[in-house]
Amino acid sequence: MAPINVDVVNDSKVAPTAKKALPEVETDSNGQEHKRYSYETLVETANFLLSKTSVRPTIGVICGSGMGSYWNEGSLAETITDAQCVPYEEIPNFPVSTVEGHHGRLVFGHLGDVPVVAMQGRFHYYEGYPLWKCCLPVRVMKLLGVQTLIATNAAGGLNPNYKIGDIMIVKDHINMMGFAGNNPLHGPNDERFGPRFPPMNKAYRFEYRKIAKEVAKELNIENIVKEGVYTCLGGPNFETVAELNMLKMVGVDAVGMSTVHEVITARHCDMNVFAMSLITNECVTSYDLDAEANHEEVLDVGRMRQDILRKFVKQLADRFAKAKANENP
Ligand SMILES: O=P(O)(O)O[C@H]1O[C@H](CO)[C@@H](O)[C@H]1O
Numbered sequence: 001m002a003p004i005n006v007d008v009v010n011d012s013k014v015a016p017t018a019k020k021a022l023p024e025v026e027t028d029s030n031g032q033e034h035k036r037y038s039y040e041t042l043v044e045t046a047n048f049l050l051s052k053t054s055v056r057p058t059i060g061v062i063c064g065s066g067m068g069s070y071w072n073e074g075s076l077a078e079t080i081t082d083a084q085c086v087p088y089e090e091i092p093n094f095p096v097s098t099v100e101g102h103h104g105r106l107v108f109g110h111l112g113d114v115p116v117v118a119m120q121g122r123f124h125y126y127e128g129y130p131l132w133k134c135c136l137p138v139r140v141m142k143l144l145g146v147q148t149l150i151a152t153n154a155a156g157g158l159n160p161n162y163k164i165g166d167i168m169i170v171k172d173h174i175n176m177m178g179f180a181g182n183n184p185l186h187g188p189n190d191e192r193f194g195p196r197f198p199p200m201n202k203a204y205r206f207e208y209r210k211i212a213k214e215v216a217k218e219l220n221i222e223n224i225v226k227e228g229v230y231t232c233l234g235g236p237n238f239e240t241v242a243e244l245n246m247l248k249m250v251g252v253d254a255v256g257m258s259t260v261h262e263v264i265t266a267r268h269c270d271m272n273v274f275a276m277s278l279i280t281n282e283c284v285t286s287y288d289l290d291a292e293a294n295h296e297e298v299l300d301v302g303r304m305r306q307d308i309l310r311k312f313v314k315q316l317a318d319r320f321a322k323a324k325a326n327e328n329p
């Protein structure tokens with residue numbers, strides 16, 4: 001692939017009016033300054049990555065808590081073949097991972113025959129990054145040629161029918177942080193990424209959810225695969241009983257601290273999205289219960305389910321790639 005031309009998107013020349021200069025520096029609520037990235041800056045990041053690997057990924061995977069670190073220890077290394085890893089510290093303009101269970105590097109390689117890039121570690125709002133910065137890798141993936149995003153996360157189960165270790169296919173989300181005006185697309189819009197007002201009602205591609213249910217049957221794991229609504233809170237504290245009961249009332253099945261803003265960013269730049277939550281704990285919705293959520297349990301359940309997740313993701317990548325190929329014969 002030749003280096004990316006900033007004046008051409010989807011083979012069409014970009015009108016000068018579509019390019020909006022983003023403010024160079026944004027200050028977050030803690031007074032910390034974050035450099036804003038223009039389209040051109042992210043193209044530089046993407047070109048750097050293209051020079052580091054021969055893989056040209058069409059599918060991007062984001063590993064949730066506990067699902068990335070183990071990929072480092074032989075397990076996914078066996079699944080992502082020809083792995084070429086680039087630590088986040090080496091990537092120009094990239095944030096770095098600060099959370100246990102998030103390794104902090106991009107892994108380029110293949111899942112079966114499908115060229116992929118996996119984020120072995122994501123960025124969360126509670127780490128101090130503005131939402132747009134948490135989602136910067138999604139835009140970089142788009143510039144690398146990724147058409148489909150598979151986002152995974154660890155989440156607390158609110159739906160009383162969910163058990164620890166279940167996998168919830170995300171059918172929709174409630175953007176709680178967006179209700180307060182916090183959105184990854186906040187700020188000037190550069191139309192080379194996408195439109196000012198992107199629709200979000202079909203965020204989680206119906207066809208891919210259908211495929212995932214078929215794959216679950218084929219892998220004999222349909223009894224642990226559910227489908228539901230996810231929400232992201234800012235974290236880092238786990239929720240109060242009253243907060244969880246409120247979320248339950250408004251139709252949330254699983255709660256976490258990620259994914260929603262990544263999905264919004266991916267849809268904005270017209271990527272196909274599939275997301276799933278590993279239910280790592282049951283949300284405590286009664287004052288009578290003694291249990292408390294904790295990150296160690298979250299990581300343990302990720303470890304417990306790593307074999308199943310690996311097989312599932314590998315099959316999904318294969319089937320999504322085939323579905324995409326049938327779309328563009
Ligand atoms: O969403 P991921 O990154 O999987 O992680 C989830 O697990 C962590 C809490 O244990 C939080 O970061 C929450 O968002």
Ligand code: HPA
Nearest residue numbers: 154155156255256257293
């Ligand atoms: O119960 C939870 N709440 C929020 N985020 C989470 N991530 C894993 N479990 C949880």
